[in-house]
Amino acid sequence: MPAELACIEERCRARFPITEVLYSCPHCGGLLEAVYPRPERPAAEWKALWRERRTSNAALDQSGVWRYREFLGFLDDYARVVSLREGNTPLLDGPLAAEYAGLDRITFKHQGFNPTGSFKDNGMTCGVAQALRLGMTRVACVSTGNTSASMAAYASAAGLKPIIFLPAGNIAFGKLAQALDYGALTLQVDANFDQILAMVRQVAERAGIYLLNSINPFRIEGQKTIMVELMDQRDWTPPDWVVLPGGNLGNASAFGKALREMRQWGLIDRLPRLAVVQAEGSAPFYELMHSSDRSRLNPVTRPETLATAIRIGDPVSWPKAMHEVECSRGVVEKVSEAEIADAKAVIGRCGIGCEPASAATLAGARKLVAAGVIRRDEDVVAVLTGNLLKDQDYIYRYHTGKLQGPSGPEIPGRFRNEPLFVPYLLEAIISKIKT
Numbered sequence: 001m002p003a004e005l006a007c008i009e010e011r012c013r014a015r016f017p018i019t020e021v022l023y024s025c026p027h028c029g030g031l032l033e034a035v036y037p038r039p040e041r042p043a044a045e046w047k048a049l050w051r052e053r054r055t056s057n058a059a060l061d062q063s064g065v066w067r068y069r070e071f072l073g074f075l076d077d078y079a080r081v082v083s084l085r086e087g088n089t090p091l092l093d094g095p096l097a098a099e100y101a102g103l104d105r106i107t108f109k110h111q112g113f114n115p116t117g118s119f120k121d122n123g124m125t126c127g128v129a130q131a132l133r134l135g136m137t138r139v140a141c142v143s144t145g146n147t148s149a150s151m152a153a154y155a156s157a158a159g160l161k162p163i164i165f166l167p168a169g170n171i172a173f174g175k176l177a178q179a180l181d182y183g184a185l186t187l188q189v190d191a192n193f194d195q196i197l198a199m200v201r202q203v204a205e206r207a208g209i210y211l212l213n214s215i216n217p218f219r220i221e222g223q224k225t226i227m228v229e230l231m232d233q234r235d236w237t238p239p240d241w242v243v244l245p246g247g248n249l250g251n252a253s254a255f256g257k258a259l260r261e262m263r264q265w266g267l268i269d270r271l272p273r274l275a276v277v278q279a280e281g282s283a284p285f286y287e288l289m290h291s292s293d294r295s296r297l298n299p300v301t302r303p304e305t306l307a308t309a310i311r312i313g314d315p316v317s318w319p320k321a322m323h324e325v326e327c328s329r330g331v332v333e334k335v336s337e338a339e340i341a342d343a344k345a346v347i348g349r350c351g352i353g354c355e356p357a358s359a360a361t362l363a364g365a366r367k368l369v370a371a372g373v374i375r376r377d378e379d380v381v382a383v384l385t386g387n388l389l390k391d392q393d394y395i396y397r398y399h400t401g402k403l404q405g406p407s408g409p410e411i412p413g414r415f416r417n418e419p420l421f422v423p424y425l426l427e428a429i430i431s432k433i434k435t
């Protein structure tokens with residue numbers, strides 16, 4: 001039995017050929033996922049094969065996504081796969097961050113080390129591979145930055161035309177610069193992320209363009225490898241918790257699917273609990289998971305947060321993410337702008353750094369420890385989703401005491417580190433260094 005697309009809705013579970021251009025179920029409108037036959041080889045053989053590939057010079061083996069290709073077996077031919085050597089991201093210890101959160105230890109899986117600076121690369125190499133297989137010539141996405149940079153790079157590398165839609169005025173400048181340099185047709189639209197995504201879904205259908213937002217099930221397949229690589233790096237010992245930021249909830253869906261499938265394959269013996277963290281002003285998933293009625297998500301019509309990557313009020317993947325949080329006995333937390341900003345500065349002081357959305361993880365872990373949900377001695381991995389060099393203006397403002405929350409109030413900045421100005425005088429410079 002080959003790989004197929006399956007509707008995730010229990011009452012439907014319709015199946016479709018893997019080569020159909022579909023983003024949601026034509027019968028019931030549910031989300032789709034890639035499903036595979038059960039593998040026959042024992043877990044130890046997969047582990048050995050994947051470990052051995054780390055010494056190979058073949059492009060596919062050097063990719064931290066395609067090295068695990070049997071775990072995302074939707075392709076039958078790898079000849080046209082384009083890899084920029086995505087994945088291969090480090091696990092980093094942050095002792096200062098652990099102390100800040102009230103934990104004995106925290107480890108960061110830093111997806112910001114990817115070729116275009118975020119976890120999107122893990123998913124995009126797969127989405128673009130599927131676009132090529134389907135014979136598509138143009139690909140599109142809406143983005144607040146990282147998706148656009150990633151899609152532009154992978155599409156151009158594969159000879160496809162990237163078309164990106166951005167909420168006007170709400171994109172990090174460095175990300176826009178990447179998209180332009182990678183040759184994307186760039187359209188800035190005067191609407192928010194959720195509104196543009198709804199329209200781009202129609203544009204994609206009408207114009208025959210392949211959509212590469214995380215509603216695309218092949219993006220999710222690629223993002224599964226973040227968890228596979230994590231387990232491989234930990235010699236297949238699962239942590240107690242995996243903490244991640246939640247925006248459109250693609251990662252929550254991908255991580256949960258990966259962990260469940262790893263357990264089915266016998267690669268791990270238990271599931272870590274997922275802790276999804278949202279920003280207070282854009283927390284529809286938090287509200288859903290804390291309400292008595294989980295049948296419907298109430299979108300936030302005007303989502304607000306300075307963490308632009310998670311400024312999403314109507315996350316498309318919520319049904320998948322809800323299933324994964326429930327399966328893993330997970331939790332959903334929300335954090336304030338000041339909590340995100342301070343946590344980000346603490347991650348910076350560990351010599352690690354990340355973008356604001358990623359720092360929601362540490363802020364969330366701290367809150368969950370304080371609430372007694374995460375115990376001090378538990379083994380916690382936080383996934384930093386993006387590179388420090390996004391949102392530079394945010395960083396400068398924080399450290400100079402000029403950062404303001406979306407609704408106005410100034411963020412005090414407990415870990416402020418202001419650049420100093422000194423006259424061109426030896427004594428003055430020496431006296432500044434002494435203080």
Ligand code: F0G
Nearest residue numbers: 143144146147247248249250251309386
């Ligand atoms: N972290 C970063 C750095 C992101 O760029 C995003 C999403 C998220 C977290 C949220 O992840 O959707 O899987 O819950 N960025 C999108 C973009 C919006 O356009 O780049 P999710």
